[in-house]
Amino acid sequence: MSHHMTEVKDLHYVYPDGHKAVNGISFKIHHGESVGIIGANGAGKSTLLMLLMGVLFPCQGEVLVGEVLVTKKTLPGIRQRMGMVFQDPDDQLFMTTVYDDVAFGPRNYNLEEKEVEKRVLQALEMVGILHLKDRAPFKLSGGEKRAAAIASVLSLQPDILVMDEPTSALDPKSRRRLMKLLDSFEHTKIITSHDLDMVYELCDRSIVIKDGEIAADGPTSKILVDADLMDACGLEIPLALQNCPVCGRKK
Numbered sequence: 110m111s112h113h114m115t116e117v118k119d120l121h122y123v124y125p126d127g128h129k130a131v132n133g134i135s136f137k138i139h140h141g142e143s144v145g146i147i148g149a150n151g152a153g154k155s156t157l158l159m160l161l162m163g164v165l166f167p168c169q170g171e172v173l174v175g176e177v178l179v180t181k182k183t184l185p186g187i188r189q190r191m192g193m194v195f196q197d198p199d200d201q202l203f204m205t206t207v208y209d210d211v212a213f214g215p216r217n218y219n220l221e222e223k224e225v226e227k228r229v230l231q232a233l234e235m236v237g238i239l240h241l242k243d244r245a246p247f248k249l250s251g252g253e254k255r256a257a258a259i260a261s262v263l264s265l266q267p268d269i270l271v272m273d274e275p276t277s278a279l280d281p282k283s284r285r286r287l288m289k290l291l292d293s294f295e296h297t298k299i300i301t302s303h304d305l306d307m308v309y310e311l312c313d314r315s316i317v318i319k320d321g322e323i324a325a326d327g328p329t330s331k332i333l334v335d336a337d338l339m340d341a342c343g344l345e346i347p348l349a350l351q352n353c354p355v356c357g358r359k360k
């Protein structure tokens with residue numbers, strides 16, 4: 110596996126209706142880092158991830174993945190290195206069976222059908238939905254759809270995993286399974302989430318977004334305990350770090 114750095118330089122994005130969603134964001138993420146991107150609803154997290162992945166292109170600024178500028182021309186190569194799980198699994202699943210959805214990426218890169226099958230079964234096993242392989246994605250529950258969307262990215266074996274709210278709609282066991290899986294993923298992880306307990310457990314670094322700008326960027330252990338910062342950005346300290354709600358005892 111190659112060692113890619115993801116770099117974002119002075120990114121700006123304005124939606125066609127004139128809404129400014131990202132206003133001058135810059136950061137560097139090194140290979141192997143695990144980064145949580147957090148912020149209130151509408152802060153610009155999903156827009157930022159879509160700019161990283163070349164789903165949207167910036168009005169100003171640039172995104173570099175392993176020194177390659179993200180453009181329409183470089184996208185096929187970028188997508189091979191970087192896999193993204195979208196916030197809404199319906200944006201990701203479009204085939205008639207779960208198997209075909211998870212096989213779509215590897216088939217697109219012309220892998221042999223034997224290798225495709227191996228990867229699909231492995232990815233479904235990893236997210237615990239092997240039993241759903243022949244089901245129609247649009248008939249699955251919200252959490253099952255999310256697991257299928259995650260499998261469709263894992264089957265590409267990306268170097269950089271980009272996930273938009275990966276634990277939302279997952280039941281506690283599935284959430285824990287996903288967290289274990291993400292923890293074992295050695296490459297770069299960039300995760301947006303309102304599940305700050307998950308960010309606290311999995312991400313060494315956190316970037317806080319407020320109104321399309323970076324409000325803070327640093328070690329998660331410092332950022333998530335900063336009650337004033339969290340409050341100013343519409344967030345709360347993770348439950349695991351709050352006082353016991355019953356007896357008020359400090360954790």
Ligand SMILES: Nc1ncnc2c1ncn2[C@@H]1O[C@H](COP(=O)(O)OP(=O)(O)OP(=O)(O)O)[C@@H](O)[C@H]1O
Nearest residue numbers: 124126128130148149150151152153154155156157
């Ligand atoms: N297609 C669109 N057209 C116009 N404005 C949009 C569009 N999509 C998002 N926005 C706006 O851009 C801003 C950033 O949205 P974005 O979806 O990036 O937020 P977010 O941080 O991911 O929020 P959430 O936590 O709710 O997922 C919001 O104010 C939103 O209303």
Ligand SMILES: [Mg+2]
Nearest residue numbers: 154155196273
């Ligand atoms: Mg979002």
